[in-house]
Amino acid sequence: MIVLVCFPVMTGTSHAQSVNQEYIGDPAFLVSGEFLAYYNSAEDPLExxxxPITVEFTDPITNTRVQYFQKARFDLELTQNGTVVTSAPLGELLYESGKYAQADLNADNAVCHTFTNSNKVCFAFWQxxxxxxxxxxxxxxxxxTEINEAGYLVQYFENAVLEWHPEKAPGYRVVVADFGKIYFDEFVGDPRYTKSDPSAIIGLVRTPQVNVFVERAIVAPNSQQELFVVVYDQYQQPMPGAxxxxxxxxxxxxxxxxRLPETNQYGISTLELMVGDLAPKDVVYIEAQVTNGGDAVKASTWFRVWW
Incomplete structure (x- = not known):
């Protein structure tokens, strides 16, 4: 009879954890994968x-993966060429023609650009x-360009709204309005999605990830070791009860x-093992399978017996 334990020389899982993820803001929300790549593709993402003001979730009406930010909403759309992230047309959705008065800019073509739909973008907005x-x-x-109820110059675009704030310092007077927050508050408003700890959201689909490792990479025959299995979700939150x-x-x-004990509050389960009388240079392989809510994932490692 033999029991073995080893340090994580190799680990793996059927749901690979992407390194392309980052917690942003305070409170911090996880932005990951294609959403993070799109976010960072802007020269100044914060501007x-x-x-982010929500976690990533599936819109119950469109069945599209979305995430809201203060000034935008990201949509993950399925196309013939795969998935593509786009900014939702919040400016177009929230624009009300005739609500605001037109601004008399008295501008010529030298400081304006006329688009194919005949609308002009001028001065600092064009820059x-x-x-x-x-x-x-x-x-x-x-x-x-129009004048809103607060007296600011504004201009609506398909995906956003620009505002002119003369009270700000030069170089910072053009501001992208918080239409992501405005749209979410008015049309979604579900507090489940605004919890910065995604594991606390009722009904959120959590995908288990697993790593398995041992206390020591090399063990002697007839020695004791301990095996560790760590289970967490796609948001890097521990998954107890797996x-x-x-x-x-x-x-x-x-x-x-x-069969190990269910994972504890930190998403960890352990097993103490006794290594039997194995020959030096022998290799022992370990595979962990974790089941949580019907999803099964696996991870593996191995260790070597030595003198």
Missing amino acids: IFGY FYQTQNGEEFLGLPVSN LVTITITLPNGNQNFF
């Missing part, structure tokens, strides 16, 4: 998108549009099976 990749992130203008089974494959091909 264009602001901080901002050019320097901040407006075609990609703002879209086409859906209005000319079912853990271990398969240990010995050098002669025989296998031993163990």
Whole structure:
């Protein structure tokens, strides 16, 4: 009989944890994968998108993966060429023609650009549009410059709204309005999605990830070791109560099976093992399978017996 333990020389899982993720803001929300890549593609993400204000979730109406930011909403759309992240047309959705008075800029073509829909973008708005990749992130203008109820010059674009704040310092007077927050508060308003700890959201689909490792990488025959299985979700939050089974494959091909205790509040389950009388240089393989809510994932490692 033999029991074994080893340090994580190799680990793996059927749901690979992406390194392309980052907690942003305070309180911090996780932005990951294609959403993070799109966020960072802007020269100044905070100026264009602001901080995230929700977790990533599936819109119950459109069945699209979305995430809201102060100034935008990201949509993950399925196309013939795969998935593509786009900024939702919040400016177009919230624009009300005739609500605000047109601004009399008295501007000529030297300081303006006229788009194919005949709307003009002028002065600092046009400069901002050019320097901040407006075609990609703002879209086409859906209005000319107007004066809102607070007396600020504003202009609506497909994906955002620009405001002119003369009280700010030069270089900071063009501001992208917080239309991501405005749209979320008015049309979604579900507090489940605004919890910065995604594991606390009722109904959120949590995908288990697993790592398995041991106390020591090299063990002597007839020695004790401890095996650790760590289970967490796609948001790097621990998953307590997961079912853990271990398969240990010995050098002669025989296998031993163990049922570990359910993971604790930190997402960890452990097993103490006794290594039997194995020969030096023997390698023992360990596979952990974790089940949580019907999802099963696996991770593996191995260790070597030495003098």
